[in-house]
Amino acid sequence: MVKALLEVKNLRTEFHTEEGVFPALDDISFSLNAGETLGLVGESGCGKSVTALSIMRLLPYAGRITRGSIYFDGQNLLKKNEKEMRKIRGRRLSMIFQEPMTSLNPVYTIGDQVAEVIMIHRNTSKKEALAQAVKALEMVMIPMPESKIKEYPHQLSGGMRQRVMIAMALACNPEILIADEPTTALDVTIQAQIINLMLKLKEELGTAIILITHDLGVVAEMAQRVAVMYAGKIVEMADVQTIFEGALNPYTEGLLKSIPSIEQEGKKLHVIKGSVPHPLHMPQGCSFHPRCPYVIDKCREVPPGLINVSATHYVCCWNINREVKQ
């Protein structure tokens, strides 16, 4: 087996709030190989973004990583100090965000902002950095990059801004790109453009991608492997084919059923009944059991762990040998 580029092991991230301490991530483990795309799927608040921020070590003030390790290229990121992390961020580990409207600084031209990454990590002059910024913008297929670098973020459309963000993230050719819902805020045609762009750049640069999304369509198109998260845990992880055709976790099954299809025209959309439990009042046993259609007694008492179904398929459920309900 190839050695993983990124290896997250038993990661636990807690948030310390006035109401109490609650785990945002509980015992998360996954790995990412060089050049691979891993989809991180789940509904809002399940810990997808916290996973990303934990890897970048950019958790907000209240967030703390209390257990586990994150090995990147053989080194534990959790043992690095802030200065060492800054050298990694932007150069070897990059991130793009959900809201292209607000993730660019409104008072600088986009050329300045793309050049900033290059200046921080490559110690180049401003002029040279700007020249490289033009190349980076060319790479993300922004038309007329020489004149676009003089424009301000408010003069660009959402899709263009997301391209600029991608250019910023990839300017120093990082090994891993964490894309936190890169297409959520964009309309569908632009979404397709951005996805195609990311696929093209991944081919060209060989960047590994952690794709965070709640859009299973995007996952199907981009990811090789998928990890499904629920309430701070990974509940199922497998290659994309297996997830879409042989999902074993009832939550994954529910998610897939919720995708509207052409055949079911006119019928009501499938919903997973109930809502995500409050992080301070997690149910005993499996955190999904109050909403699960296949719940058995054991689910209410003992939380299930990840079990290997095959070499690449992990699932977290007590009742995987059930008959599938239609």
Place this chain on the structure above:
Amino acid sequence: MPQVEVVLAASPKKNNQVRYWFKLLTRNKSAFVGAVIFIALILVAVFAPLIAPYAPNDMDPGKRLQPMSDEHYFGTDGFGRDVFSRVIYGTQVSLGVGTSVVLVTTVVGIILGLLSGYYRFLDNILMRILDGLMAFPAIILQIAIMAVLGARFINVVIALAIVYSPRMARVVRSAVLVQKEQQYIEAARSIGANDLRINLFHLLPNCMAPIIIQATMIFAYSVLAEASLSFLGVGVPPEIPSWGNILEEGRVFIRRAPWMITFPGIAIATCVLALNMFGDGLRDILDPKIRKKQN
């Protein structure tokens, strides 16, 4: 003419941006009038030696307490000094104090505001100290500081800066607290920017609007405070013709020579009014939400 504006706003050229802001300024009457008066005052201060017909401290005991005339526009004071010339030179003192205080409070306020807005552990400590300073009524604290330091121009600046820096720091802090939650700050961190870079290049430029507005307000407060302190005899030394000093000297002759207090009083009121109008208008101009409503 909203179409014109759209074109201007979309064009990135510097020249056009200047014109765009100038247009906004002229459209806001209050800001425009305030700016014009203030610029006129600056010109008066700069060209005081050319405008004033007499030296400010030229005494002519034969012409004490003369009323307004062609020779002495604003009359003369108890030593026979020309009040007009003294008020003109007084502009230098008032604007000098205002400018110095604004410079000091802005620098101090930005440093303290960024520190306490950005670093949570410093926030409580710094803000409680500043709260303590702000708990004193401004004028009492100023008098106390002046009493300790002694009546000198530089000490007036120090006293006012100590009193007004906390206000600036609070404004900066609150702006930083809003901006630092924006995603572009997170994005800046994700590309490996250090704290200094985030503070100076990302947070500060986005907090400039409230800082500029607060600076104009502090300028107005300083002009007023300098006059008050001088009037109370703890401001700039009596030989310097500040508006407050002229008022103070006129106090004794308030019935015999009311012009001695009228003109410096008008000067103070005009200056403060102009600055407040400018500051208020600026707030409307710099706030995009209000700007949209007006267009």
